[in-house]
Amino acid sequence: MKTGLFLADTKARTLLEVESSNESSVRIYCCGPTVYRDAHVGNLRTFLLSDLIVRTLNFLGHSATLVQNITDVGHMSDDFEEDKMLAQSQLERRDPFTIAREYEEHFHTDLARLNISKAKRYPRASESIELMQALIEHLIELKSAYVGEDGSVYFSAQSFPTYGAISGNRLDDLKPGHRYEYTEDGAKRFHADWALWKAAGKRTEMIWPSPWGAGFPGWHIECSAMSMHFLGETVDLHVGGIDLRFPHHENERAQSNASIHNRELVSMWVHGEHLLFEGRKMSKSAGNVVLLNDLINKGLDPLALRLALMENRYRSQMDLTWSALEAANKTILRWRRNIAQWALAPRIEVDISDFKVFLANDLDTPKVILQLRALEKSEATDSQKYATFIAMDRVLALDLQRRTQEEELSTEARELLDARELARANKDFVMSDVLREKLQAIGIDVLDTPDGQSW
RNA sequence: GGUCGGAUGGCCGAGAGGCGAGGCUCAGGACUGCAAAUCCUGCCACACGGGUUCAAAUCCCGUUCCGACCUCCA
Structure with missing residues (x-):
């Protein structure tokens, strides 16, 4: 069903109309926070984007179902000693999951303060390990993924015919570039392959048993697993920050599509600028x-x-x-x-x-x-x-009906205001100004209007 | 090096061939005991060099500069 809302689709490189694949609701997935620190205002801009889409769809008379993941495991750079969660855990000398829950709580507080309406679900990566493992097993069966000699599971980039469609990258151009040093560990069959499951190695925290040995999931696989599990066979709209276009979304698309026999899972990709x-x-x-x-x-x-x-x-x-x-x-x-x-x-x-x-x-x-x-x-x-x-x-959603002044005043404030009104009536402006300063000290800004003082 | 965006007044920013968006700051004024708030007035800009056109910030060619992404990132 067409919605009348047109958005810039990154893959099509043009405006496309948002459509819901079922009659009832537009299904939206937005890449959520990695909860190893507080979200900054830039992160919040992306979360606001999905809220604006949802609110606009509602405004135009449509309903929307938003799912946003919480990344509390597995978001690491290629050098997997550098997991963001574990690095922060070492820094704070606290249990990584305790930290994750705390920043996750902050995330929800921030969203509420910005009047960002709640998603239908906020699935956690750490609670979706079985989903990811099932998806990885399926990808291995389909020969889209393979188990490396190091016990990790890799996705075969070359097995996916339209790799690069979102970002414009071509596999041939993704050879080690001038900017990054490449240390091939030998387990990958092709340089652009990436890990779906990482063998635990020396890690002892945040690891899970798996058919391929103890380890932890790669970053990209969580969004594939969760978006398909919670939104079904079609995702109408996928939202995220522009920097996720590559490699995150490119890899996510390859995994998701490969698992459903190269059907396109996501209809539209929308990215918020930095x-x-x-x-x-x-x-x-x-x-x-x-x-x-x-x-x-x-x-x-x-x-x-x-x-x-x-x-x-x-x-x-x-x-x-x-x-x-x-x-x-x-x-x-x-x-x-x-x-x-x-x-x-x-x-x-x-x-x-x-x-x-x-x-x-x-x-x-x-x-x-x-x-x-x-x-x-x-x-x-x-x-x-x-x-x-x-x-x-x-x-x-700017709370435009919120009252601008507080009704309840402390007795102290009330007395000061009364005294000031009296002083003004007596044209004792010195006293009046002193009282204004006292009021300011307790957080009350007094304004004089033709109708008397207000605050 | 590759790919993609930009360059607009003191600052931020829309606009996309002919009417000088808007906001913020600043200055002057009104109001006010003073502030604050509010209102009025002012500040005539489109990177540079060519070209197309009756007409260019807007289209074309070139130049300079800036930014983003290119396997950390929202």
Whole structure:
């Protein structure tokens, strides 16, 4: 069933219409976090992308089923001493699964703060080992994979005819390049083959028994196994960050398709571009990794990040800055204040078909926001403004109806405010300013308006 | 080296042959005891060199610069 939503498909290199392969729901898989650290705002941009897709589909009258994995094992570089989970475990001197559960919890907290709606399921890699092993066995039977002399299982890249379709890479060009040193261990039959199952070697933690000996799964196989298990024989849409295009998604596609006799499992691949922060790619080495908590500690509403990200299209690289976040924060506060005012006008129905067109056209959230700004300034009635903003908040999810001021005040604050009002009435402005500072110290910003002070 | 994107005012960013998007900052003004907020006004840009055209930020050719990916990454 067609949905009317067009998105940029990486493999087709053009816009394609999202279709649901069954009548009820669009099936979406989004590559989730590797829970060895907190997600930074760049990671969150990708998670916001899948939320925007889900919300837009709902907005257009369709339902969506989202599954997002939690990688808590097996995400290693080729040098498998460097498993991200175990490296962090050694660093923190704690059990790797304890760490994983903790960062997984943080991940859910961050999503909730950004109003990212919950996926239907968040399967963990560590709890899907049997699924992966079954898939690997199947791939061996089909001769797409083989057991190496080292006890690891490898996927045979050459056995998959359309390898490279997503990334544009060709197997011949993937020979050891100028950038990376290659240390062939001799177990792979072809340089571009990759591990589905890694023999434990010296590892003693996070390993499982298998038909090929104790070991642990490769990174790519978890997404193949989980997407097919939880979403079925067709995945309508696969979402992830642009850097996953290769090798992760290329390899995932090869594994999945090979297991179903080269039928195409995933109909569309959608990738979110990277986020820079203050002009540079976020990385630990550059020291410019920004977490959602960093925003909160600066007194910004986490939803300011949501707005700032939506001001750019998901597939353009964007440079996020503190000043952009502060601007977004101000905009949200102004909108909430205005909406509280507009809410007093009579309720009416409004036509929001233009906004549907913008969203359906490859999630043009920048244009949606632009139009809302124009409406805000326009001659339209308060009723129209209210109805339109509230309708669009179903997708924007900026909590635009949230009250801007707190109702409950401590007795101390109440006394200070009363005293200040009295001082102002007596034109004792020195005392008034002193009291304003005291109020500020307990977290209350006082504003003087023609109708008296407010906070 | 290969592949793909860019270059727009102080900053961020839409637009894709003819009407100078918008936001932020800044300056001036209104309002205000002062702040803050709000409102008004101002700031006339499209990397460079050619070309096509009545008309180019937009199309073509060339140049320079920047970024991404090329088996760590959202």
